[in-house]
Amino acid sequence: MAATPFSRVLLKLSGESLMGEAGYGMDPERLAEIAYAIKQVRDLSVEVAIVVGGGNIFRGMAESAKGMDRASADYAGMLATVLNGIAVQDACERIGVYTRVLSALDIQEVAEPYIRRRAIRHLEKGRVVIFAGGTGNPYFTTDTAAALRACEIGAQTILMGKNGVEGVLDKDPREHADAALITEITHLEAVERGLKVMDTTALTLCMENDMPIRVFNVNDAENIVRVVRGEPIGTLVASGARVAPVAPKEPRA
DSSP states (O other), X not given: OOOOSOSEEEEEEOGGGGOTTSSSSOOHHHHHHHXXXXXXXXXXXXXXXXXXXXXXXXXXXXXXXXXXXXXXXXXXXXXXXXXXXXXXXXXXXXXXXXXXXXXXXXXXXXXXXXXXXXXHHHHHTTOEEEEESTTSSTTOOHHHHHHHHHHHHTOSEEEEEESSOOSEESSOTTTOTTOOEESEEOHHHHHHHTOSSSOHHHHHHHHHTTOOEEEEETTSTHHHHHHHTTOOOSEXXXXXXXXXXXXXXXOOO
């Protein structure tokens, strides 16, 4: 069994990472790839919690949502994360990974209510826990939900899977062709420079609780396993005391 520096991690998946080549919705092949990567992480005896976004569903309804009250739109987005959570659960259980969906919204017909101690107990029993429904409150993103849940369950790191982006870049690549990857940065520097790691509320919560974040490209689902094994891919966001020099990556055979 390969060694890993972690025993419990929280994986943040954007809704867009479930789309594959489609413009919206979910791609069964992408779901299967992500589920298999999660199974490989569980085979390393690492406990896995997941927070999934809802952008693949709700942003596809953007035209319909124009003019909608902010709180109502946020609740609609939370419901989208429940749909995604159920889809990820199904993909995992198809390959024998026991999974529980815990929702911050009360939808007991399809998901258990979020209770911190219950979530931790599921993890201790080897089940993958999927947190759906965001924080259960409008005006907070799923990034904030990921930071909050990671702190609550005592995760050692947040694995921030970005859709098609290798990590944290020093500039917006849509406006600057010379945007470069930052391999390591502190939470405070990311906040001060306004870098797109996660929203400011989530990033500040991670900084206050000394929660490291590894930002990487989840389009290659195998990157999930590489990050858990400690490979220095993407960007490490951590407090000054925890940032360590990144060793050069050995060429793969």
